[in-house]
Amino acid sequence: xxxxxxxxxxxxxxxxxxxxxxxxxxxxxxxxxxxxxxxxxxxxxxxxxxxxxxxxxxxxxxxxxxxxxxxxxxxxxxxxxxxxxxxxxxxxxxxxxxxxxxxxxxxxxxxxxxxxxxxxxxxxxxxxxxxxxxxxxxxxxxxxxxxxxxxxxxxxxxxxxxxxxxxxxxxxxxxxxxxxxxxxxxxxxxxxxxxxxxxxxxxxxxxxxxxxxxxxxxxxxxxxxxxxxxxxxxxxxxxxxxxxxxxxxxxxxxxxxxxxxxxxxxxxxxxxxxxxxxxxxxxxxxxxxxxxxxxxxxxxxxxxxxxxxxxxxxxxxxxxxxxxxxxxxxxxxxxxxxxxxxxxxxxxxxxxxxxxxxxxxxxxxxxxx
Amino acid sequence: xxxxxxxxxxxxxxxxxxxxxxxxxxxxxxxxxxxxxxxxxxxxxxxxxxxxxxxxxxxxxxxxxxxxxxxxxxxxxxxxxxxxxxxxxxxxxxxxxxxxxxxxxxxxxxxxxxxxxxxxxxxxxxxxxxxxxxxxxxxxxxxxxxxxxxxxxxxxxxxxxxxxxxxxxxxxxxxxxxxxxxxxxxxxxxxxxxxxxxxxxxxxxxxxxxxxxxxxxxxxxxxxxxxxxxxxxxxxxxxxxxxxxxxxxxxxxxxxxxxxxxxxxxxxxxxxxxxxxxxxxxxxxxxxxxxxxxxxxxxxxxxxxxxxxxxxxxxxxxxxxxxx
Numbered sequence: 001x002x003x004x005x006x007x008x009x010x011x012x013x014x015x016x017x018x019x020x021x022x023x024x025x026x027x028x029x030x031x032x033x034x035x036x037x038x039x040x041x042x043x044x045x046x047x048x049x050x051x052x053x054x055x056x057x058x059x060x061x062x063x064x065x066x067x068x069x070x071x072x073x074x075x076x077x078x079x080x081x082x083x084x085x086x087x088x089x090x091x092x093x094x095x096x097x098x099x100x101x102x103x104x105x106x107x108x109x110x111x112x113x114x115x116x117x118x119x120x121x122x123x124x125x126x127x128x129x130x131x132x133x134x135x136x137x138x139x140x141x142x143x144x145x146x147x148x149x150x151x152x153x154x155x156x157x158x159x160x161x162x163x164x165x166x167x168x169x170x171x172x173x174x175x176x177x178x179x180x181x182x183x184x185x186x187x188x189x190x191x192x193x194x195x196x197x198x199x200x201x202x203x204x205x206x207x208x209x210x211x212x213x214x215x216x217x218x219x220x221x222x223x224x225x226x227x228x229x230x231x232x233x234x235x236x237x238x239x240x241x242x243x244x245x246x247x248x249x250x251x252x253x254x255x256x257x258x259x260x261x262x263x264x265x266x267x268x269x270x271x272x273x274x275x276x277x278x279x280x281x282x283x284x285x286x287x288x289x290x291x292x293x294x295x296x297x298x299x300x301x302x303x304x305x306x307x308x309x310x311x312x313x314x315x316x317x318x319x320x321x322x323x324x325x326x327x328x329x330x331x332x333x334x335x336x337x338x339x340x341x342x343x344x345x346x347x348x349x350x351x352x353x354x355x356x357x358x359x360x361x362x363x364x365x366x367x368x369x
Numbered sequence: 370x371x372x373x374x375x376x377x378x379x380x381x382x383x384x385x386x387x388x389x390x391x392x393x394x395x396x397x398x399x400x401x402x403x404x405x406x407x408x409x410x411x412x413x414x415x416x417x418x419x420x421x422x423x424x425x426x427x428x429x430x431x432x433x434x435x436x437x438x439x440x441x442x443x444x445x446x447x448x449x450x451x452x453x454x455x456x457x458x459x460x461x462x463x464x465x466x467x468x469x470x471x472x473x474x475x476x477x478x479x480x481x482x483x484x485x486x487x488x489x490x491x492x493x494x495x496x497x498x499x500x501x502x503x504x505x506x507x508x509x510x511x512x513x514x515x516x517x518x519x520x521x522x523x524x525x526x527x528x529x530x531x532x533x534x535x536x537x538x539x540x541x542x543x544x545x546x547x548x549x550x551x552x553x554x555x556x557x558x559x560x561x562x563x564x565x566x567x568x569x570x571x572x573x574x575x576x577x578x579x580x581x582x583x584x585x586x587x588x589x590x591x592x593x594x595x596x597x598x599x600x601x602x603x604x605x606x607x608x609x610x611x612x613x614x615x616x617x618x619x620x621x622x623x624x625x626x627x628x629x630x631x632x633x634x635x636x637x638x639x640x641x642x643x644x645x646x647x648x649x650x651x652x653x654x655x656x657x658x659x660x661x662x663x664x665x666x667x668x669x670x671x672x673x674x675x676x677x678x679x680x681x682x683x684x685x686x687x688x689x690x691x692x693x
Contacts (some may be wrong), residue, residue: 034379084442088436114380115475116475116477117473117474117475117477118475119478120472120473121473125473127473127474127475127477127478128477129474129477129478134441134478135470135473135474135477135478137465137466137469137473139461139465139466142434142461142462142465142466144434145430145431145434145435145437145438145462146434146435146438146466147438148434148435148438148440149434149435149436149437149438149439149440149441149442150438150439150441150442151438151482152435152438152439152440153394153438153443153444156394156420156421156444157392157442157443157444161387163438175430175458176430176434176461176462179428179430179431180431180434182426182428182431183428183431183434183435183615184427186426187435191508223584254374336499340476341471341472341475341476342472342510343471343511343513344469344471344479344533344534344535345537347563347609347610348610348613349610349613
């Protein structure tokens, strides 16, 4: 029998202002890493802001911001390079942290000739096999049993790699969540399953996803520990993730983490939360903003300066500008490539269809991007 | 040469590849200790251990979802879906994930999973142990569909599937799991995927089918022969990608064709075959191509012998093409 701990209380290191709470244990993180984490958090803010502006100007088809949720991305700090990540579609910080370039990121949004996924998927559906970041798809939750399978594979292959999966609280209602959690528990898979509870699944609030008091409490039904953490506290995120990764790596099996956070803006560029949300709500959570709290913490320990932040913002903005300038010159991937990679080798029916399409008159896209 | 039935042939192929490939893992309900409800994985758990022949929780979505993750990481998973009627909880994972992983990742993430599943009626299984859902997967770009009709092809094609890197649905005709016996080499050998086989040469009518319909087709051809009608029989073997060239060459010669499948007629694979053959061989056709199929009803229990195509109905269709 596994003794399962459910920590319904919220793990925190920093208060809403970014001051270390009395009695809190601060995770040991080298100074250069703290600065890097801040740098990447700012990168997410800059990229999100710039990309959404482009979308509103009609210069980008679609985008999803993660504003207000950035700290929850950096659970990946606890991972090694050889560990794997199965993300959902709102963890851009995790991608940047593991080395995904701004260039690839933006090229994917445009589906241009340098898009790593060759113009095949909507914006934000990234893939980076060199970084063990698994291809993103739109059906939510499918990544959970896949992550469990990968973790179990590592185990049976005698590797001590750990797999981390991200999903939202809405996804915890899906069958895939149940199935993934169940297999993880039965297999005692070395997996860390992070539920980023940002309060909203498009227009549906978290109360409509479950009658359970917390999402972390669901873990007990699957025979694994459930830990609830302040998802806007980057130090707490890193602390609980380290514990979960250590547990997995040492053969202790899976952990479910519920990271409490808040979706400051819409689900995507197609969404307008003013239609369904209390307009006072975002301000309540803005007071607990992850970037503000981390900034203040860095201030307290003497690592932050106005000059540092300005320089960081400028560098990131300049990089985005440079990448955009170049991506503007890039067209779509070659038409023939639409028929590649369906299978390893192209079967006759695709060859025929490709030849047919290439012989047709070209049709102009109704979209400019 | 020893004879084997389809179950033994499948078991043999699995054993050979489990030995040759240390990363191969079998998983599914009852496949481990029990050896599978049809005994397809009999003895493998004892020989290769519980880590490599895994008894999973009861969840098709979980079996396929975890198999996908395993394949991405570097294992070669061979999940079993106990009856193809139960594949539907895994439909999202198969259609939206497995079939699309290579394409959607720009080629970064191939997903080599071979799903084995018994399909088809004739064992008094009713609605939920008799279905033939092949068309739903043929219609999903990115996944191959392979259906053997005999032990020799079952072993050889399964080994081919296990040694390539595309997702495959390997559908086993359970009605003839034991009834179909034949000479099967004990050594390692493969049968090429994507190639149909002309199992009987003839001059007047081409009969096309796969899986458990092949014995029916052969019986009809024999009866036709007694009436002086010469039929050519084609076993498709792989349904995606399918061997159109062989079918067209045959119909060019005979001018007449009958397609036979158990799955319901409307929007069944027969429609695709008729359309594709017509596109290429219309000028050679003497009559419309006939389809002898299951009916557009759920698969019945007590009346299954009337539901499934039989030699008489195929013979009737043969005559229709001749009398047109």
